[in-house]
Each structure stands twice: as C-alpha cells, then as structure tokens.
Amino acid sequence: MNTLLTLWSDNTALSAAVWLLLGMTLLYAGRQPAHRILLSVGHGLRHTLRMASRALSQLEHQLTARNREVLLAAARNDAERRIEREFTRIQALVARDLSGYPALHRQIGESIERIETSYRDSSESAPLPPAWGDVVNTIAALPSHGDPAVARILSNIQDAVQDTHKETLKAWQSSADKRHKLLAQMQPEWRTLNSKADDVGRTLEALDARTHQLDKQMQHYEDIRRGEDAAVRSLTSSSLTQFFIAGLVLTIALLGGLINFQLIAMPMSEMVGGTSYIGAVKTSDIAAMVIILIEIAMGLFLLESLRITRLFPIISSMDDKMRRRMMIISLTILCILAGIEASLAYMRDLLALDKEALQQSLMMSTGAGVAASHAEFRWIPSLGQMIMGFILPFALAFIAIPLESFIHSLRTVLGLLLVAVLRTLAIVSRLSGNLLAQTSVMLTHAYDLLIMLPLSIERLLRRKAVAQQQTTDEIAALIPDVEAEPALEAPRKSRRSKRSATDNSNDTSTTDDSSALAV
Amino acid sequence: MKPLAKLIATAALPLSLLLSGCSEPAPKNKAVYLLIDTSGTYTQELNKAQAILNYLLANLDSGDSIAVARIDSGSFSEKDIIAKTTFDVRPSTANDQKRQFKLAMDTFADNLKHGSANTDITGGVLQATQYLNETGAGEKYVLIFSDLEEDLPDDHVRDFPISLDNIHVVALNVTKLRSDNIDPRDYLNRLDNWQHRVVEGGGDWRVINDLERMERLIAVN
Structure with missing residues (x-):
C-alpha cells in the first residue's frame, strides 16, 4: 500500500x-x-x-x-347447519305438540257435544204453574149462602186446588234445579275448552316464532349465497371474534392441562419408574402427557359423536346406532381416565407427605427441623387434589368446541394475514x-x-x-x-x-x- | 426444568426423536461416594458428616447411587464401606431406602468409639473410583470429609497416579491442623498436592469448607 x-x-x-x-x-x-x-x-x-x-x-x-x-363456503355450511337445526326443532315441535292434535280435536268435539246435550236437556223445562191463585181466590170468594154443603164443597175444591198448586210448583222447582245442575256441569267443559284453545294458541305461537327464526336464517343464507359484501364483512368480523375468543379459551385450557400434568407427572414415576428417559424427557412425564392427550382425544370423539362439533366428517356421517356406541365408549374411557387421574392425584399427595416426612426427619437430625403441620386438616388438600384430578379430564374434553372454532377461524385469519403481508x-x-x-x-x-x-x-x-x-x-x-x-x-x-x-x-x-x- | 418448558419438551418429543435419530441418551443419574475420615481427633467432626449425608439423601433421586465409607489405616477395602445403595425407580421405595441408609449411618456414628491409627485417603479414593465406575452414572462425585493429612502405614504404597476420569472430587471441611497454624503453607501445600493429583488423574477438584454452602456440593436437578 x-x-x-x-x-x-x-x-x-x-x-x-x-x-x-x-x-x-x-x-x-x-x-x-x-x-x-x-x-x-x-x-x-x-x-x-x-x-x-x-x-x-x-x-x-x-x-x-x-x-x-x-x-x-364456510358460512354457507354453517347457515345450512343452522337451518337444518331449525327445521329439526320445528319438526320436534310439530311431533310433540301437533301430533296430539287429532286427540285434542276429539276431546274438544266431545266437550262440545256434552255441552250441547246439557244445553238441550236444560231447555226441556216443566210448564210454569198456571194462575192457581186467581182460581183459589175466585172459589174462596164464591158465596156459600149459608149452605154448609156448598161451603164444604167449596172448601174441598179450594184445598184440592191448593194441593195441586203446591205439587205443580214443586215439580217446576225441581225441574229448575235440574236445569241449574246441568248448566253447572257445563262450566268445567267450557273451562276445558278454553284451556285446550289456549294450548293450541301457545303451540302455534311457538311455531310462529320458530318460522320467523327460520325466515331470518333463510334470509342470512340467501345473503351468503348472493355473496353480498355486507355478509362477507360481517362473516370476517365474526371469524376474527371467534378466533380471539377461541384462542383465549384454548389458552385457559392449556393452563388447565398444565395443572393436570403437574398433578399426575410425579405419581406417574411410581408406575413407570422415575429413572428412564425417552430422549431428554422422563418417561413418566411422557406417560402423563399421553394420558392428558388421550383424554383430549376422547373428549373430541365424545363431542363429535354427540354432533356438537364436526371435525371428523366420518363420525358425523355414521349411523345413529354406531354413533351412540362410540359415544358410550368415549365416555366410558374418559370416566376411567378421570378415575385414574383422581387416584394418581391422591398418590401424589401421599408421596408428597412421605417426602415431607423424610425431609423433616433428615432436617430434625441436623437440628434444623420445623414443627409438624396440622395433620387433622391434611384431608382437605388430598380431597381437593382428587376432585381436581377427576374434574379436569372432563373440563379438558370440552376443548373440542373452542378447538373447532379456532381451526375454522384460523383459515380466515391466516388468509387475512397473508393478504396483509402480500400488500x-x-x-x-x-x-x-x-x-x-x-x-x-x-x-x-x-x-x-x-x-x-x-x-x-x-x-x-x-x-x-x-x-x-x-x-x-x-x-x-x-x-x-x-x-x-x-x-x-x-x-x-x-x-x-x-x-x-x-x-x-x-x-x-x-x-x-x-x-x-x-x- | 419449568413445568411449561417440560410440557412443551414433551409435546415436541417425537420431532426431537426424529432429529436425533433415536440415539442412546447419556445417563442422567448421579453416584456419590462419601469418604469419612475416622482417624484421630477427626471423629469429633462426625456430626457434620451426618449433616452432609442428610443433605445428600434429601437431594438424590430415584436411580441415583450413594455409598459412605470410612477412611482408616487401610481404606482400599470393601469392608470400609458403611452403607451403599442405588435408589429404586419408584419414589416411595426410594424414600424407604433413604430412611434405612440414614439409620445405618446413625448406627455407625453411635458405635464409633475411637479413631484409626493411620489415615489412608488414597486407598479410599481408589475404592471410591471403582465403585463409581461400576455404577455407570452420568455424574460421579467423591466427597472427602477429611483434613487431607495422609498418614500411611509403613508398608503401604500409594504414591502413584490415580485415574479419576470424569469424577468430581470435593474436599469437605478441610480443617487446619495445629502445625498449619504455625506455617499455613503446609495447609496450602496439602491442598495443592491433592488438587494436582486429582487434576492429573482427569478429575475435577473443589474445596468446600463452609458447610452452609452445601447447595454447591452436587448439581441438583
């Protein structure tokens, strides 16, 4: 240089x-x-x-x-599902309430017939008593002219007329009583008729509400089919909301899974040993993880067979008998795993107690011991751990619902992100x-x-x-x-x-x- | 390892297995050999040795091995091993073993009336290396609870190199002798001499005199 x-x-x-x-x-x-x-x-x-x-x-x-x-397409599928569900509900409503309509009709007809009969019966009244009083008064006013025979005859006539009058009045009163009774018998029939009419009205109102709901769904479906911008915007916004909510719930579920893992990882070493490793991870940890994953899988199958989620089309398309079997099997396995977890949680508590006792005995001998904890309250955490161990698998099973929403909305969110990146x-x-x-x-x-x-x-x-x-x-x-x-x-x-x-x-x-x- | 990291590590296991080609993992267990000097006045320090043992028992896990041996006139012998065990894979059984081990050590401490005439530290270290190598543990420790002043019988030969490959040697509670107070260089030379022997043998040398700092004794998972 x-x-x-x-x-x-x-x-x-x-x-x-x-x-x-x-x-x-x-x-x-x-x-x-x-x-x-x-x-x-x-x-x-x-x-x-x-x-x-x-x-x-x-x-x-x-x-x-x-x-x-x-x-x-996703929204169309969703709308179709909703409409299908609405139809199913309407069908159930019709099957439940309107299937009894012929019987109801017959009951109403019978009630009306009974009312008519009663009405007809009540209309057949006894003749009113004639003006017997005038006749008696006239007879009483007749002059006897001091003739005892005439007086006696007149007296007899008067008595006879009075007796007849009394009997006729009695018969008329009896007839009126009978009519009143018949009319009183009509009252419950009227009430029954009223109640039946109310029932029919309510059913029809519910049906009307459902059909309105169905109309809305159909309108929504039509909008989607036409591919209107407003519908697309609304669907995008809905997908983003779904994504964040599902993400939040999945995070909570992940934390739940973490606690579950902590609960069963330590006692698992009692079952599979605490010294073997697969790669860099303890076999007991993997076993605990596998149990949790199986629980989640069983939850997925259970909700899938209940048709709550639709992640696996093959399960949704199974016939009802097979689906019910699958549901029972999934639920049974889930219950067994929950039982295993509860027992593992209890074992964890026992192991922790044992370890604590050992640590205390080791520390006591060096003069650094601490006072023993209150043994009478030890059952509370044990019970709590067992309950947690039993409940958490079921809670984790419901992860399928947010997972489905997350997966479905993820497509939209990723698409939006990719568009933003390209732009x-x-x-x-x-x-x-x-x-x-x-x-x-x-x-x-x-x-x-x-x-x-x-x-x-x-x-x-x-x-x-x-x-x-x-x-x-x-x-x-x-x-x-x-x-x-x-x-x-x-x-x-x-x-x-x-x-x-x-x-x-x-x-x-x-x-x-x-x-x-x-x- | 933190729980979350452990969970992620567990979930990522299949991938790691694929990447690592399912190679045989290195052993992760530990083996500890505690040598206790029982010569002369050092027997008075035995309670400290018990504290160290308790610390070890509290921190060792399933699959780990431990042995306690005494240093006497001729320490290169199995007879000097007070107790030895490898903890069971099940934690509950391992806890029982720890209790039994502690009991054995307590019994030894109670029965020890007088110290040995000579101090054969090298023989004890040789015995320790044999035991540790047999365990095949991933981490091997020789803990020497002694003043490191070797006093061999006349006919014993110990001045040869010791193989201490991958063994951590920790000198504990190296007390100063009366002569060390007169000339501290004796003490320093003693430590230097042992360090030299250990490092030359392929081992790792440490001194812990303050037993309040026992957390540095062995690497706790």
Whole structure:
C-alpha cells in the first residue's frame, strides 16, 4: 500500500495528489458509460420491482377472492347447519305438540257435544204453574149462602186446588234445579275448552316464532349465497371474534392441562419408574402427557359423536346406532381416565407427605427441623387434589368446541394475514424500486461531484469556445465576401457543425441526465 | 426444568426423536461416594458428616447411587464401606431406602468409639473410583470429609497416579491442623498436592469448607 502511495514521488502528499489527478482523469474519461450504467441499473431495478409489485398485487387479489370464497363456503355450511337445526326443532315441535292434535280435536268435539246435550236437556223445562191463585181466590170468594154443603164443597175444591198448586210448583222447582245442575256441569267443559284453545294458541305461537327464526336464517343464507359484501364483512368480523375468543379459551385450557400434568407427572414415576428417559424427557412425564392427550382425544370423539362439533366428517356421517356406541365408549374411557387421574392425584399427595416426612426427619437430625403441620386438616388438600384430578379430564374434553372454532377461524385469519403481508410486500417493492431509481440518479450526481474539477474546466473551455464562435460569426456577418466562398467555408462549417453536434450531444447527454433526474 | 418448558419438551418429543435419530441418551443419574475420615481427633467432626449425608439423601433421586465409607489405616477395602445403595425407580421405595441408609449411618456414628491409627485417603479414593465406575452414572462425585493429612502405614504404597476420569472430587471441611497454624503453607501445600493429583488423574477438584454452602456440593436437578 505504501509502495503504491509513494509510486510517483517520495513525498506522500505529492504522490497522493498525482493519484488523485490520475483517478479524476480516469473517472472523467469514463463519465458517460458510468452514468449510463448507473442509470440503466437504477431503471432496470425499478422496472423489475414494479413488475414484482404488480405480481404481488395480483396474487393478493387472487388470495382475497379465494378467502372470500372459502369464507362464504364456510358460512354457507354453517347457515345450512343452522337451518337444518331449525327445521329439526320445528319438526320436534310439530311431533310433540301437533301430533296430539287429532286427540285434542276429539276431546274438544266431545266437550262440545256434552255441552250441547246439557244445553238441550236444560231447555226441556216443566210448564210454569198456571194462575192457581186467581182460581183459589175466585172459589174462596164464591158465596156459600149459608149452605154448609156448598161451603164444604167449596172448601174441598179450594184445598184440592191448593194441593195441586203446591205439587205443580214443586215439580217446576225441581225441574229448575235440574236445569241449574246441568248448566253447572257445563262450566268445567267450557273451562276445558278454553284451556285446550289456549294450548293450541301457545303451540302455534311457538311455531310462529320458530318460522320467523327460520325466515331470518333463510334470509342470512340467501345473503351468503348472493355473496353480498355486507355478509362477507360481517362473516370476517365474526371469524376474527371467534378466533380471539377461541384462542383465549384454548389458552385457559392449556393452563388447565398444565395443572393436570403437574398433578399426575410425579405419581406417574411410581408406575413407570422415575429413572428412564425417552430422549431428554422422563418417561413418566411422557406417560402423563399421553394420558392428558388421550383424554383430549376422547373428549373430541365424545363431542363429535354427540354432533356438537364436526371435525371428523366420518363420525358425523355414521349411523345413529354406531354413533351412540362410540359415544358410550368415549365416555366410558374418559370416566376411567378421570378415575385414574383422581387416584394418581391422591398418590401424589401421599408421596408428597412421605417426602415431607423424610425431609423433616433428615432436617430434625441436623437440628434444623420445623414443627409438624396440622395433620387433622391434611384431608382437605388430598380431597381437593382428587376432585381436581377427576374434574379436569372432563373440563379438558370440552376443548373440542373452542378447538373447532379456532381451526375454522384460523383459515380466515391466516388468509387475512397473508393478504396483509402480500400488500405490504407490494408496497415495499414499489417504494424500493422508486428509491433505487432515485439512488441511481443521485449516484450519477455524486460521480460528477468527484470529478468536479475537470468538469469545471470543461465547462469553462466550452463557454470560451462558444464565446469565440459567436465572435467569429459576428465578424463573418460583417464581411460579405465570405459568403461567396461556400466551398472553402463548407469543410470548416462542417467541422464546426460536427463540433457543435458533439457539443450538442454532450448537451443532450446532460439533458438526458437532467431528464433522468427528473424521472 | 419449568413445568411449561417440560410440557412443551414433551409435546415436541417425537420431532426431537426424529432429529436425533433415536440415539442412546447419556445417563442422567448421579453416584456419590462419601469418604469419612475416622482417624484421630477427626471423629469429633462426625456430626457434620451426618449433616452432609442428610443433605445428600434429601437431594438424590430415584436411580441415583450413594455409598459412605470410612477412611482408616487401610481404606482400599470393601469392608470400609458403611452403607451403599442405588435408589429404586419408584419414589416411595426410594424414600424407604433413604430412611434405612440414614439409620445405618446413625448406627455407625453411635458405635464409633475411637479413631484409626493411620489415615489412608488414597486407598479410599481408589475404592471410591471403582465403585463409581461400576455404577455407570452420568455424574460421579467423591466427597472427602477429611483434613487431607495422609498418614500411611509403613508398608503401604500409594504414591502413584490415580485415574479419576470424569469424577468430581470435593474436599469437605478441610480443617487446619495445629502445625498449619504455625506455617499455613503446609495447609496450602496439602491442598495443592491433592488438587494436582486429582487434576492429573482427569478429575475435577473443589474445596468446600463452609458447610452452609452445601447447595454447591452436587448439581441438583
């Protein structure tokens, strides 16, 4: 390096100056090609990145369309499921309530018949007692003229009439009583009729509500089928909400699984040994983990066979008998595992107690012992651990529901993320292209800055040449004979024109540069 | 290992197995051989040795091995082993073994009336290396509870290199002798001499005199 630095002179500064001049001259000589290279590289990169940006934008559009299709398809399936469920409910309602309608109709008919009979019976009333009082009064008012026989006859007639009147009145009263009784018997029939009518009304109202619900679902389904933007926006928002809620629940479930793992990992070493390892992990830990995973799997199968989740189409499409069997088997295995966990939790407590006792005995012998804990309350944590060990597997079994939501919404969320990434990449690519083009222009200027000395000299010389040219032209204009010798002037002119053309080309290149700068 | 990390590690096990090509894992168990000096006045320090043993029993786990031997006039002998065991894979059984081990040590301490005439530390270390190598443990420790002043019978030969490959040798409670107080260089030379022998044999040497810092004694999982 030093040799190179002192190549021209022993004086480093002088040698450096020579190098500088040499370099400057070389750079000046290569100015045009260097500018072209820089500008073409910048332009090429810009073009390439613009193309990449366009390709990414197209990909983004395709992905957006695909996401939309997937979202609509998922929503369509969901809506179909809901509608199917609504139909099932309506069917159940009809089967439960309206299947008894013929019987109800018969009951109402019988009630009406009974009411009619009772009404008819009550209408057959006994004749009202005639005006017996007038007859008695008339007979009583008849003059007897002191004849005892006539008086006796009249008295007898009066008695007979009075007796008859009493009997007739009695019969009429009895008939009225009977009618009242018949009318009283009609009252419960009326009430029954009223109650039955109310029942029918309620059933029809429920059916009406269901059909309204069904109408809404159908409307929603129609919106989805039409692929309306509002429906897509609503579905996207719903998917994001689902994703976060399901994620939260899964996190809680994960923590539950962690506690479960802690509960059974230690006692597992009592069953499978605490010294063997598979890889870097204890076999007992793996066994505990496997039990938890089996519980989750059983929970998945159970909820799947109950048709609460639909992660495995093969289970959903099984016939009811097989599904019921699967449900029973899953539930049984889950219960057995829960029992095992409860016993393991109890064993954990026993082991912890044993270890604590050993530690205490070891510490006591060194004089650092502590007072024994209250043994009478020891059953509380034991019981708590056992209950936890039994309940946690069932709680973990329900992980299938948030898991299904998470998986379904994950597709949408990943699609959205990918679209966002593609969009960002497209923007970054376009910006980078522009930036690189600008950088290439800036580099040409930086290049010129390095050779500003020769460039300044060139500019000065050119200005002088132009000034000289102008002076020559002016003088030529003043001498008229000069125009008479075009043959002599022509080569000079051509030379000048060549020079001016060169100058122009230089100017043009500068203009090109300027135009490039403007770009 | 933290529970979450353990859970993740367990879940990632199949992948790790695939990547590692199911290679045979290195043993993770420990083997500890505690040598207790029973010569002369050092028997008075026996209660400290019991504290060390209790610490070891509390921290060793299933699959680990432990042996306690005394240093007397000729320590290169199985007869000097007071108790030895390898803890069972089941924690409950291991706890019972620990209780029995402690009982054996307590009995020994109660029955020890007087110390031995000579101190054969090298013989004890040789015996320890044999035992430890037989266990095939991943981590091997020789704990020497002694003042490190070797006093061999006349006919015993012990001045040869000892092979202590991959064995951690820890000198515990290295008490100062009366002569050390006169010239402390004796004490330092004694320690240097042992360190030199252990390191030359391929072992690792440490001294712990403050028994309050026993947590550094063995690496606890």
